[in-house]
Amino acid sequence: MTLERKRQIATVAKYVVLILVGILMIYPLVWMIGASFKPNSEIFSSIGFIPKEPTVQGYKDAMNGYGGDIDIWKSMLNTYKIVIPKVILTIVSCTVTAYGFARFKFKGHDFLFALLMATLFLPNVVLNVPQFIMYNGWGWVDSPLYLPLIVPTLFAQDTYFVFMLIQFLRNIPRELDEAAKIDGCTALGTLWHVIVPCLKPAMTSAALFQFMWSSNDFMGPLLYVSTPKRYPAAIFVKMSMDADTGFSWNRILALSLISIVPSLVVFFIAQDQFIDGVTAGSVKG
Amino acid sequence: MSNSGTTSSPNNFWKENKGFVFIFPWLVGFLVFKGYPFLSSLIYSFSDYSLFEGISKWGIFNYIEVFTNKKIQTGFIITFKYAFMTVPLKLIFALFVAYILNFKIKGVKMFRTVYYIPSILGSSVAIAVLWKAIFKDDGIINMLLGFFGIAGPHWLSNKTAALFIICLLRVWQFGSTMVIFLAALKGVSPDLYEAASLDGAGKWRQFFTITVPMITPVIFYNLVTQLVQAFQEFNGPYIITAGGPRGATTLVSLLIYNNAFKKYAMGLASSQAWVLFIILMIFTAILQYSQKHWVYYSDEEA
Numbered sequence: 001m002t003l004e005r006k007r008q009i010a011t012v013a014k015y016v017v018l019i020l021v022g023i024l025m026i027y028p029l030v031w032m033i034g035a036s037f038k039p040n041s042e043i044f045s046s047i048g049f050i051p052k053e054p055t056v057q058g059y060k061d062a063m064n065g066y067g068g069d070i071d072i073w074k075s076m077l078n079t080y081k082i083v084i085p086k087v088i089l090t091i092v093s094c095t096v097t098a099y100g101f102a103r104f105k106f107k108g109h110d111f112l113f114a115l116l117m118a119t120l121f122l123p124n125v126v127l128n129v130p131q132f133i134m135y136n137g138w139g140w141v142d143s144p145l146y147l148p149l150i151v152p153t154l155f156a157q158d159t160y161f162v163f164m165l166i167q168f169l170r171n172i173p174r175e176l177d178e179a180a181k182i183d184g185c186t187a188l189g190t191l192w193h194v195i196v197p198c199l200k201p202a203m204t205s206a207a208l209f210q211f212m213w214s215s216n217d218f219m220g221p222l223l224y225v226s227t228p229k230r231y232p233a234a235i236f237v238k239m240s241m242d243a244d245t246g247f248s249w250n251r252i253l254a255l256s257l258i259s260i261v262p263s264l265v266v267f268f269i270a271q272d273q274f275i276d277g278v279t280a281g282s283v284k285g
Numbered sequence: 286m287s288n289s290g291t292t293s294s295p296n297n298f299w300k301e302n303k304g305f306v307f308i309f310p311w312l313v314g315f316l317v318f319k320g321y322p323f324l325s326s327l328i329y330s331f332s333d334y335s336l337f338e339g340i341s342k343w344g345i346f347n348y349i350e351v352f353t354n355k356k357i358q359t360g361f362i363i364t365f366k367y368a369f370m371t372v373p374l375k376l377i378f379a380l381f382v383a384y385i386l387n388f389k390i391k392g393v394k395m396f397r398t399v400y401y402i403p404s405i406l407g408s409s410v411a412i413a414v415l416w417k418a419i420f421k422d423d424g425i426i427n428m429l430l431g432f433f434g435i436a437g438p439h440w441l442s443n444k445t446a447a448l449f450i451i452c453l454l455r456v457w458q459f460g461s462t463m464v465i466f467l468a469a470l471k472g473v474s475p476d477l478y479e480a481a482s483l484d485g486a487g488k489w490r491q492f493f494t495i496t497v498p499m500i501t502p503v504i505f506y507n508l509v510t511q512l513v514q515a516f517q518e519f520n521g522p523y524i525i526t527a528g529g530p531r532g533a534t535t536l537v538s539l540l541i542y543n544n545a546f547k548k549y550a551m552g553l554a555s556s557q558a559w560v561l562f563i564i565l566m567i568f569t570a571i572l573q574y575s576q577k578h579w580v581y582y583s584d585e586e587a
Contacts, residue, residue, distance in 0.1 A: 256411035
């Protein structure tokens with residue numbers, strides 16, 4: 001009886017903790033949605049999220065651009081002009097690299113693999129300055145095609161994804177490759193017909209993470225985009241915040257919210273792949 | 286096994302090194318986008334390189350500056366404070382929640398999703414804006430504290446509080462760390478717990494004598510990755526507090542940014558980056574070395 005009772009209390013306690021943590025996680029976001037529909041005078045007057053006098057003024061104001069060069073829609077379009085090529089190039093280049101490392105022996109394989117692993121832990125902070133100098137020399141800074149942000153992904157430079165794909169590849173039986181070889185597949189054919197279909201879940205995870213990280217990326221565009229009409233949403237929202245805080249919070253909250261809607265939608269559609277992706281890189285390794 | 290020391294035909298050479306073709310683009314990219322910048326920044330760090338005026342002298346003056354300038358030293362101290370506050374808090378919180386979720390809980394998936402959302406959005410500018418709004422003097426955090434009769438601090442203008450909210454933003458994103466812990470916890474064999482409870486070990490003892498030792502490899506992984514991340518934190522302090530109040534959240538990454546991209550002092554910025562890099566390497570090395578004393582690897586495979 002007492003043991004049973006103790007167990008019940010423990011179970012209730014667990015749910016209470018989990019729900020409290022859940023509220024801490026989600027309430028700021030819920031409040032943000034509510035606040036974006038409040039008049040400015042109401043936003044900081046109560047802790048509740050339901051607007052007393054709902055208004056879409058914040059959203060109306062959010063549509064105003066700056067000097068006609070840039071507004072929220074144009075900036076979001078710019079964001080995806082960066083994000084989509086990055087995602088596609090990352091998937092292709094990282095898959096090819098992972099295939100090369102995981103399935104072949106060649107001269108210098110082990111040394112190069114060690115190098116790859118080392119760059120996984122190479123902090124970006126040492127690269128920012130010299131990369132900027134290099135891109136500046138090439139005339140890539142403020143490039144209309146966002147070259148400094150996109151081109152490195154063509155060369156599989158987001159090592160984390162290469163590593164993640166290698167981890168997955170190790171679990172695909174080599175017999176499949178052998179069979180394809182016997183059937184007359186070339187190395188490239190094997191990659192396309194055998195590896196890619198098996199690797200699809202991992203490739204999806206990598207694509208999703210690259211999508212999120214690139215959409216959120218702030219420092220990249222901060223360094224390499226300086227013309228307002230080319231600002232992605234991250235820079236546009238930051239600029240609006242600097243210009244507006246103190247008087248027009250509903251506008252800036254509405255802007256922020258609009259800018260994260262695509263990420264939220266993608267997350268809700270593909271949440272399981274995210275979770276699988278996070279664990280794949282670490283636990284199996 | 287054909288290359289027994291004798292010369293192999295070009296055809297064989299191609300066959301044996303086919304894989305190289307696949308990694309070649311990566312190698313080129315590595316040399317251009319990482320290797321070259323890495324080494325060149327080491328060289329720049331010994332010069333007075335300014336983006337517009339070029340280099341006029343060489344020497345170790347940047348490093349002397351880093352080790353003698355009060356402001357730079359404060360930056361390093363703040364970075365340490367930030368990292369040693371954020372990383373343990375985040376890991377402990379993540380492990381705690383993962384541990385609870387690992388019991389037979391209804392709706393694990395829902396909880397997991399909810400906890401994960403901040404990790405996905407957390408580094409976006411939108412969330413930084415939100416953070417600024419909720420920690421305003423009249424924001425919801427202070428309103429909430431007011432209910433309990435506590436007068437909240439001026440979060441954004443109090444030096445300690447400002448650093449704390451930057452740290453809290455990262456702790457709030459504990460979701461991905463938690464998911465990794467959760468996967469590791471699921472891998473701990475139930476037999477071990479059963480044996481322990483037969484021996485009369487309570488839940489807490491089981492946690493410290495079985496759970497923690499079994500998942501030390503994952504704790505190690507999370508510790509290293511989070512530490513590397515924390516030492517490079519930029520978005521939070523840059524967007525929310527702009528390094529203020531009075532320099533209280535000016536982490537080294539902000540100093541580097543200000544020197545390099547506001548003052549165009551590329552040499553000085555490079556040397557700061559290198560000092561930070563070496564500190565990080567030392568920490569990673571210490572962790573690697575300490576691994577054999579506390580990280581448990583089951584002997585199934587390397």
